[in-house]
Amino acid sequence: MIYLDHSATSPVNPEVLKAMEPFFSQEFGNASTFYSLGRTARQAMEAARENVASLIGASPQEIIFTSGGTESDNMAIKGTAYKWKNKGKHIITSAIEHPAVEETCRYLEKQGFEVTYLPVYEEGIVRIEDVLAAIREDTILITIMHANNEIGTIQPIAEIGEIARKKGIIFHSDAVQTVGKIPVDVKKLNVDLLSISAHKLYGPKGIGALYVKKGVFLEPLIHGGGHERALRPGTENVPGIVGLGKACEIALKNLKKDQEYVTRLRNQLIAGILENLEESYLNGDPDKRLPNNAHLRFNGIEGESLVLHLDAKGIAASTGSACSSKKLEPSHVLMALGLEKVEAHGSLRLSLGTENTPEDIEYTIKSIKEAVTTLRNLSPLWNQ
């Protein structure tokens, strides 16, 4: 199988798995106990915290382990909203956030918070002038993702962060799609809070982290034994944490090389399709996008049928986010680009990984051409 859905999840790197294994068996200690078994777990956990911090230019004390990107987003957004609700109740976000951010904002709206959803236009990118215009006296939080999980567009996080800092507004970014794929430095990006998930960077599912800048305070969402600076109590998921740490260590070591390699494959794929298949288009900005993302649109077909045709040819791809692909509504991200519903439905997301080869990409181009041609021949939309 050729796996081209790395934005949904990625395979666990064998080195990551190897690093995790002892913590399921002989090193099973509770990291909060004081005898040697517990100390070994604690040390492994703290080494992992250093690896996560190094990858994003943070210090280890600023890393809180969570169950993944969804929890990190909830912790950042609700934690800030509840902490500062007496100061103001206005939040700024974008129209293309992952459901972990979008639905959290919608939930807060039901509790009396007001949320501004910034437009992203045809290129899929938030504009600085819109951020400036949206800021109010009572704005307590800006939350804008680093790169979009569907169309892969990269947002001007450093610039938005600079504005937020000057105005004294807390700034959170969901960086689940960028950490390990492009350089992410919390200081250069001017963020106060940043979400990470292990399974998007060749680590295990169910583990992630939230960067919480020193001096930034959150209201805890769960209460218990005081672990993770009382922000995330509960016995630590040591194997998962070790896996996340290893994935970050490997990502840092290979970042430049992987980024270049995957970008080359991605460009080969986009050119191979756009040059050889009529009425095919790239969604979102062609340059300000993740190195591994090709989000394509084909007139006269349905993305779901194309995904099934590709599956039959041994290619795993997606129409958009794994989270919304069960609903038949067009994705809110594609609608935010100003696409018509039929155009949105004709879209395909290919997200590449380091294990893909140029031969995989050639085969994929050929398979997409065949599948799109077959589907168009059957389509009343195409043949009218």
Ligand SMILES: *Cc1c(COP(=O)(O)O)cnc(C)c1O
């Ligand atoms: C995958 C993803 C999440 C959710 O992360 P989980 O670890 O699966 O909860 C959040 N935000 C973005 C941008 C994602 O791509």
